[in-house]
Amino acid sequence: MISEIDIEHLKDLARVEFGELETGALIHDMSSILDYVATLKEANVENVPEMTHALDMQNIVRSDENIDFTNEVAKEKIDAIIKAFPEKDEAYLKVKAIF
Amino acid sequence: MNILEFHHKLKNQEVSAEDTIASYFGVIKNENLKLNAFLETFSASNGEYDTLSEAQKIDERIKKGEEPGMLCGVPLAIKDNILIKGKRATAASKILENYIASYDATVIEKLKKAGAIFLGRTNMDEFAMGSSTENSAYGPAKNPFHPDYVPGGSSGGSAVAVSSKMAMAALGSDTGGSIRQPASFCGVVGLKPTYGAVSRSGVIAMASSLDQVGPIAQTVDDAEIIFNVIRGKDALDSTSMDELNFSSEILQHTKSVRTIGVPKEYFAEGLDSRIKSVIESIIQQLEKTYEIREIELPHTKYAIACYYIIVPAEVSSNMARFDGIRYGIREKGADLIDVYKKSRGNGLGLEVRRRILLGTYVLSHGYYDAYYARAQKVRMLIKNDFMKAFQDADVIIGPTSPTLPFKIGEKSDDPLAMYLSDIYTIPVNLAGVPAISIPVGSVREDGIDFPVGAQLIAPHFAENRLFEVGKVIEKLNL
Numbered sequence: 001m002i003s004e005i006d007i008e009h010l011k012d013l014a015r016v017e018f019g020e021l022e023t024g025a026l027i028h029d030m031s032s033i034l035d036y037v038a039t040l041k042e043a044n045v046e047n048v049p050e051m052t053h054a055l056d057m058q059n060i061v062r063s064d065e066n067i068d069f070t071n072e073v074a075k076e077k078i079d080a081i082i083k084a085f086p087e088k089d090e091a092y093l094k095v096k097a098i099f
Numbered sequence: 100m101n102i103l104e105f106h107h108k109l110k111n112q113e114v115s116a117e118d119t120i121a122s123y124f125g126v127i128k129n130e131n132l133k134l135n136a137f138l139e140t141f142s143a144s145n146g147e148y149d150t151l152s153e154a155q156k157i158d159e160r161i162k163k164g165e166e167p168g169m170l171c172g173v174p175l176a177i178k179d180n181i182l183i184k185g186k187r188a189t190a191a192s193k194i195l196e197n198y199i200a201s202y203d204a205t206v207i208e209k210l211k212k213a214g215a216i217f218l219g220r221t222n223m224d225e226f227a228m229g230s231s232t233e234n235s236a237y238g239p240a241k242n243p244f245h246p247d248y249v250p251g252g253s254s255g256g257s258a259v260a261v262s263s264k265m266a267m268a269a270l271g272s273d274t275g276g277s278i279r280q281p282a283s284f285c286g287v288v289g290l291k292p293t294y295g296a297v298s299r300s301g302v303i304a305m306a307s308s309l310d311q312v313g314p315i316a317q318t319v320d321d322a323e324i325i326f327n328v329i330r331g332k333d334a335l336d337s338t339s340m341d342e343l344n345f346s347s348e349i350l351q352h353t354k355s356v357r358t359i360g361v362p363k364e365y366f367a368e369g370l371d372s373r374i375k376s377v378i379e380s381i382i383q384q385l386e387k388t389y390e391i392r393e394i395e396l397p398h399t400k401y402a403i404a405c406y407y408i409i410v411p412a413e414v415s416s417n418m419a420r421f422d423g424i425r426y427g428i429r430e431k432g433a434d435l436i437d438v439y440k441k442s443r444g445n446g447l448g449l450e451v452r453r454r455i456l457l458g459t460y461v462l463s464h465g466y467y468d469a470y471y472a473r474a475q476k477v478r479m480l481i482k483n484d485f486m487k488a489f490q491d492a493d494v495i496i497g498p499t500s501p502t503l504p505f506k507i508g509e510k511s512d513d514p515l516a517m518y519l520s521d522i523y524t525i526p527v528n529l530a531g532v533p534a535i536s537i538p539v540g541s542v543r544e545d546g547i548d549f550p551v552g553a554q555l556i557a558p559h560f561a562e563n564r565l566f567e568v569g570k571v572i573e574k575l576n577l
Contacts, residue, residue, distance in 0.1 A: 014459040017444025037404040050475035054294035054531025080201035086429035096435040
């Protein structure tokens with residue numbers, strides 16, 4: 001059973017807000033989901049490795065090439081990204097002070 | 100008109116791309132208000148992508164004697180989590196309501212090269228989290244067979260668009276059934292390719308080890324045509340792969356399909372008896388052409404529990420990027436942490452935040468082994484079930500969904516009930532194998548003939564077997 005204190009701690013860890021009504025339902029819903037996923041305890045996983053990928057594949061390393069960011073195409077991409085900033089000062093992204 | 104028919108007529112100059120596109124916008128104008136399949140259509144020439152001038156260019160090239168490719172001039176609907184340069188991409192979330200894509204997803208780039216035309220972006224469950232398209236921040240999409248019922252999800256808008264003739268075909272994405280289940284609920288074909296067969300570059304991630312893009316279409320042929328255009332290794336997605344680079348003992352003897360496996364676990368308690376009899380009658384008819392064998396997928400009962408640990412875990416990390424800092428909606432706050440919490444609290448819907456919290460929980464110190472590590476082991480058992488089954492059967496058949504479309508609002512207050520509706524599709528994603536849903540009949544309820552879909556499952560990179568048997572099923576007397 002997940003407690004209200006757990007939920008409040010998780011909200012901080014996940015950096016996300018919930019309303020008062022939502023929080024009430026959350027305790028019930030999270031508990032029922034966690035009870036349900038607990039059925040995995042019945043599965044015999046002795047000597048079974050963790051599956052980390054759907055296909056067996058080798059690690060892929062890309063070639064270490066210099067990418068030109070000064071041409072027109074790159075500039076257009078960079079401009080589009082800057083344009084999406086919620087708050088900006090010319091090409092700088094504005095954020096609240098970290099400390 | 101399906102893609103094959105359209106292609107033939109376009110080639111013989113019996114139809115023009117321009118008139119065809121215009122006629123689709125006409126249908127959208129009549130139907131979309133009722134069904135809410137499209138969040139935006141690209142009819143007006145705004146920005147750099149203009150459907151009309153794309154169509155005119157194609158018509159001019161054909162007039163000059165150029166042979167059109169299979170997808171040339173084909174009007175497609177695109178799920179709103181796939182980026183089209185210069186167009187809004189919201190993943191049906193409020194937090195991205197003003198986000199404009201700065202590049203094309205690889206699948207979009209490939210479709211553009213093939214001459215396909217994008218009619219608009221389609222409604223979905225927010226960030227693809229849901230099975231009914233009710234979790235959209237822009238209102239639910241409606242089932243074209245009756246607007247009080249859900250179209251399935253999360254690619255509900257794409258399935259509705261194809262089913263109601265608002266698009267010739269569409270792209271969706273499938274993490275636990277999000278292409279196949281809405282295809283089944285709307286009476287169209289939906290393909291979830293092998294994990295890695297199609298690039299995920301430019302697709303807004305939900306659970307990266309499971310997500311895969313695929314076509315929703317009117318026929319198996321059409322799904323195959325689109326799949327052949329979008330598939331292939333992509334330098335921008337390190338998990339993408341070419342079939343040729345995949346060595347498998349199972350595929351060593353790729354010839355035509357002889358045996359079809361029927362997993363008894365897919366016909367057990369929980370399956371609507373009317374759906375069961377529709378699927379059984381299909382199997383009976385297939386018995387004339389194929390050897391039918393009963394097979395076992397014994398770990399199916401753990402699939403949903405396994406999925407709802409792995410998915411929230413991946414969601415909690417993938418969703419971390421939506422914090423209102425670099426793009427999307429930023430809320431005002433007292434300090435940086437407050438800005439994060441408010442932006443995410445207001446911008447993300449309840450199901451998305453619930454999964455973020457669940458994922459944070461199962462990955463937290465002290466719980467990792469009990470939840471995530473165990474789920475990854477059970478995932479291996481589920482994959483091994485399939486590998487073993489494919490030694491006895493070339494293809495597996497079963498229902499796509501255990502139930503008919505449900506009423507809007509019926510399951511929205513009970514997340515667990517919603518999760519359970521994906522019991523036959525989720526194991527496929529966990530194993531990474533390909534599967535297709537094909538309409539095979541209907542069941543009457545409340546005076547409505549709802550479509551029923553059959554799901555075919557094949558080994559990794561054996562999509563050809565799905566197409567082969569799928570085309571046989573389409574020719575049966577249903």
